[in-house]
Amino acid sequence: MGRKATVNLNLPTGMRARKRKTRNGIVTWYYFDTGGKPRKEIPLGNDYVKACQKWSELLLQKLDKAHQVTFVQALQRYILEVIPTKKSKTQRENRYQAKNLNLFFGGNTPVLLEDIDAGHIREYFKWRHKAPVAANREIALFNHIWTYCRPAHWGYTSKESPSKDIKRNKEQPRDVYVEDYIYSTLYKYGCQDLRDAMEIAMMLGQRPCDTAKIHTDHIQKGVLTIKQNKTSHALRFVVTKRLQDIITRRAPHGGFLFLNNRKRKMTTENLRDRFDIARSLAIQNHPEHAEELAQIQFRDLRAKSATDKSLASSEEEASKLLGHASVNMTKKVYIRRTRPLMPFEHSDGEIAEQT
Structure with missing residues (x-):
């Protein structure tokens, strides 16, 4: 057994990094280790991204000859080639999900793609029984990886995904609704940054990441345009007097509306920290x-904004506010209150006359 690596732990299996002295100083060169004795290494260049691409091509050639592709090997290629093309938040989530998939299908005896069947997927759900929702997301990632393993992409297998007919864990949509008195209480204990962010979140109904990134350059001719991070859908909002008041107070000379303590664009984590402080103070002072x-x-x-909009106007208007392509998504996840019903009442004396 070879020595366990202690450096360059980010490199995929079979890639080596070597320091080389050049006229411009020390440069890192990458190589593909073909294995065997004597060792043979194929140069991949000194550009990490291009080296990874060449590594994938050489690995594919090697695997094609052996016809022994494991899921872990396919997962490594997916991490290198596919995940970097996604949004930053999705990348973080996928890398975390990949760790659990790698742990289950890897280990001392990595499972071959051709050997994976529905039984493995059922066992995976049992293995992750303490995190049923996360297990659903991980198997969704497994399914996407398998799609890339099919003939239309990498050609590792012609089998359909083993997860195709497996029932997922039941998920309960979040149903928390922020009542007006709760909103007022949180607003009372929030700093000015949080108060303004809460108002804008209520007015525009956008996700925290889209609320935090608003810049005065996004306002042209009295219209604020927000390009949603998740969907890239561009929404246009009329800048009302109340919205303009907040914008003027927060960025009188232009720039991002929300800045952190270092005067840089506020992150969703910064926003969450401010919200957590306000919530803790509210709980301390209002234990009831x-x-x-x-x-x-x-x-x-975001859900309160959608709910209140639907009650004041319609579900269709609430869906437009959130930027959804379908009103069904808005109704299923974000509208958390319905209009109150009028109770049925007999007219005065009607029952008494019948008796």
Whole structure:
């Protein structure tokens, strides 16, 4: 058994990094280790991204000859080639999900793609029984990796995904609704940054990441345009007097509306920290509402905005506000209250006359 690597742990299996002295100083060159004795290494160049691409091509050639592709090998290629093309948040989530997939299908005896069947997927759900929702997301990633393994992409297998007919864990959509008195309580204990962010989140109904990135350059001729991070859908909002007041107060000379303590664009983490402080203060001072307050997160303001919009106008208008392509998504996940029903009442004396 060879020595366990202690450096360059980010490199995929079979890639080596070597320091080389050049006229411009020390440069890192990458090589593909073909294995065997004597060792043979194929140069991949000194550009990490291009080296990874060449590594994938050489690995594919090697695997094609052996016809012994494991899921872990396919996963490594997916991490190098596919995940970097996704949004930053999705990349972080996928890398975390990949660790669990690698742990289950890897280990001392990595499972061959051709040997994976529905039984493995059922066992995976049992293995991840303490995190049923996360297990659903991980198997969704497994399914996407398998799609790339099919003939239309990498050609590792012609089998359909073993997860195709396996029932996923049941998920319950979040149903927390921020009542007006709870909103007022949180607003009372929030700093000015949080108060303004809460108001804008309520007015525009956008995700925390899209709320935090608003810049005055996004406003042209009285219209604020927000390009959603998740969908790239561009929404246009009329800058009302109340919205303009907040913008003027926050960025009188232009720039991002929300800045952190270092005067840089505020992140969603910065926003969440401010919300957590306000919620803790609210719980301390209003223990009678502690249970309700403890459940609230900043992201719930998007659902409150959609719900209140639907009650004041319509579900279709609420869907447009959130930037959804289908009103069904808005109704299923974000509208958390319906219009109150009028109770049925007999006219005065009607029953008495019948008796």
